[in-house]
Amino acid sequence: MNPIVSAVTDRVIERSRPSRGAYLALIEREAATAIRRPNLGCANLAHAYAGTDEDRDAMKADGGMNIGIVTAYNDMLSAHAVYYRYPELMKLWAREVGATAQVAGGVPAMCDGVTQGYPGMELSLFSRDTIALSTAIALSHGTFEGAALLGICDKIVPGLLMGALRFGHLPMILIPGGPMPTGLPNKAKAAVRERYAEGLAEREELLDAEIAAYHTKGTCTFYGTANTNQMMMEVMGLHMPGAAFVNPGTKLRQQLTRAAVHTLARIGARGDDYRPLGHCVDEKAIVNAAVGLLATGGSTNHLLHVPAIARAAGIVIDWDDFDHLSRAVPLIARVYPNGSADVNAFEAAGGMPYVIRELIGSGHLHADIPTVAGGDLSAYGYAPSLQGDTLSWAEAGETGDDTILRPPSAPFSHDGGMRILAGNIGRACIKVSAVERERWTIEAPARVFTDQLDVLEAFKAGELERDVVVVVRFQGPRANGMPELHKLTPPLGVLQNRGFKVALVTDGRMSGASGKVPCAIHCSPEALLDGAIGKIRDGDLIRVNAAAGTLEALVDADEWAARPIAAAPPPAVGMGRELFAMFRGLADEAEKGASAVLAAAML
Structure with a gap:
């Protein structure tokens, strides 16, 4: 390992020893004593099974995993509109491996792009805490042996993880939907925005440019918080390998989701490769998240989100750790706004399989973490493809475009962003x-x-x-x-x-x-x-x-x-902001993650 990455990891492990120990004791106790389906009363089970017809007998027999689907679907947010049919398909794929699936609950998914510059944006960060609470409610019924987390954008992935980690004795996989195909290039869109700010473009021109950029279902194509989330899930080993940036509506995207359902059924407590979320998200995985952020020039919002996710798992990482890592981690990706390419071009140039393979090879990423896909992180240096209907992975090649991706030996910058x-x-x-x-x-x-x-x-x-x-x-x-x-x-x-x-x-x-x-x-x-x-x-x-x-x-x-x-x-009112006074009153400082629920829970 790179000596600075290794030293930061050691500091995080030592600093976290009491809180991480308490967390692991919690999830071990939950695994042994928490409410589980075989122990629920008959009336309780009847309520849980009443909403399904096709799977009721299988659930009653209790022969396989029941997967809880926590979904951030809505069709106002392009990245989450793709999830509309996912639960229906996931139930079919669960049956293929003797499992069942139910939608455990929904979580809010607001779009910062819609609320940007308006009062609703003041609810944005605390939507993350609301999502964490909603995830906990969804998983609180004791009727699931594993969970699939459907979310992509800014506060949704961190919120899902913050809530899910309190049920860390369960195996869980995050399932992305992928970025929209490329529309108007981000640089051209930004140029119209600046012209409009100078009074040199009319509103109609600006609106046409924005619609040409954000033009269909999928994640926005610039490398903001949403796509940084997907990068982070890959370097933490919480996706199927290479799932982050495959476009929606493609056969490959569908087969990766199918594989995630099959894998989730395999890594449950009843299987032969039990991989609970709380063990997958360990100190090395959190350091990997920070390294990936720096190596790819990702979103500043993760200076809040990574510490908050870590705290939910009993891990303490601070800004000094990021600062030390930034001086050791090379910048190997240029994706807009740090370059002209969008995430589709990044994916075509090699994407996350290339990034992970190279950063493991240079000693900047910990390969020895337990991933949801089985094995360690080295499997994420392989890119997925289809041979007919068969999903397979092949080792990432060299960069397809050295203006977008470079090896750590010849980076865009020798330190992080x-x-x-x-x-x-x-x-x-x-x-x-x-x-x-x-x-x-x-x-x-x-x-x-x-x-x-x-x-x-x-x-x-x-x-x-x-x-x-x-x-x-x-x-x-x-x-x-x-x-x-x-x-x-x-x-x-x-x-x-x-x-x-x-x-x-x-x-x-x-x-x-x-x-x-x-x-x-x-x-x-x-x-x-x-x-x-x-x-x-x-x-x-x-x-x-x-x-x-x-x-x-x-x-x-x-x-x-x-x-x-x-x-x-004075505190603002209107647009529901007054309802979040409790969150504002409890929130802790930015370096700890700016969370109210974690502060209130004394985590």
């Missing part, structure tokens, strides 16, 4: 994989806002036509649910294109598609918790230095210490 910043403003993270190196350090006067819409108005009024560090605060989990501020990307990009030095500093989030403008995000402590970001005043000179890992207000130390925190705006 993230940095942790620290200074008198607090701790924050920054994604630098798409930022030109000459923009890694920005020093400019601050302009302070408490609402992203005010930033847009200031831009339109010409008030930001200068070197500027835009500070948007009271955007943390306790303040307003930590919305993404992706609407700021086009105007800040326009200012940068005009030759100004521009950066963003915020205790909120940027999109998983954040790109060329340096953004110090997730600033912690947040302003509402007396974080020093609340001390910044208009005109303060701010230095964001990704190279040195610093985030500083260049203000006299005595004056800085004496400054009060600015007053917080």
Whole structure:
């Protein structure tokens, strides 16, 4: 193993020893004593079986696994619309191996792309906690020996895992739906967005461009949080190998889902290869998730999601671990917004089988983790294909396009795409994989806002036509649910294109598609918790230095210490935001995952 990856893994294991031990004891106790179908009362079983006709006799005989399907299906969200027929087909495939399947429950699946820049986005991060709770409710009936988790997008996969890991004695497989075919290239779409921000394009042109980019069922094709989720499930060994980026509606996609159902039936407690989820998600798998994130230039949202998933399994990973890993893990993929290619081109160039094979070979990924497919992670260095109707895997070849994928020996960058910043403003993270190196350090006067819409108005009024560090605060989990501020990307990009030095500093989030403008995000402590970001005043000179890992207000130390925190705006109401006051009140800091349910459960 790479010595830094090995050292970080050792630290995570040692730091997690008490909590991981308690977690493993929990799932072992649940495996031995939890409610199971043979122990349920007859009336309880009758209720559980009443909704099915074809499988009732098989369930009554209790001869095989009953698979609980937890689905994020809705047809408002393109990535999840593909799941419409999945349960129906999965029931057929379960019968092929003597198992049965039922839809255990549904979880919400909101689309950040729809709510971006609007009040509904303030529910986005806490939808992850809601999904975790919904998953727990779905699995609470004690009638399932395993579970298939159907989810793809931003908060859905982390939420599914956070809930499912509390039932870690059960085997589970995550089943993706795949990305939509390529439409209008992401770079062309971004160019229209910037032209619209400058007033050079009409709304109709912008709408046509957006619809041409997001044009059918499947995951969006840029490498944002949704597709980073799929990468992460592969390097953690929680998908069928090579399942992440196969397009919906193809025979290969269907056969991979069929294989997942068959595999799930095989790895149950009654089979000969028991692989419970809680043992598959171990410390090495969590480090693999972080390494994959850095090696592929993935979404900054996973600086929240990976720590939260880890905590649900009794594992503690922090931003310092990511920072150390980032200095050792090579960037071997360029996918938009870190390059011009989309995920379909990435898949065609070799995709995840190539990435995993190469990173195992260079000692950056732990191969020795228990995966849901059987064996270890080395099986994920093989790409799936069909020979007639027969599914098989072949070892990944060399990169099909070295502008998209390169070996660790000749990477795009010798270190990863993230940095942790620290200074008198607090701790924050920054994604630098798409930022030109000459923009890694920005020093400019601050302009302070408490609402992203005010930033847009200031831009339109010409008030930001200068070197500027835009500070948007009271955007943390306790303040307003930590919305993404992706609407700021086009105007800040326009200012940068005009030759100004521009950066963003915020205790909120940027999109998983954040790109060329340096953004110090997730600033912690947040302003509402007396974080020093609340001390910044208009005109303060701010230095964001990704190279040195610093985030500083260049203000006299005595004056800085004496400054009060600015007053917080009142809590927003409407669009259901008031219903999430409990989540805001309980949420912990960004570095721990910004979760209310994990904080409340003292995990």
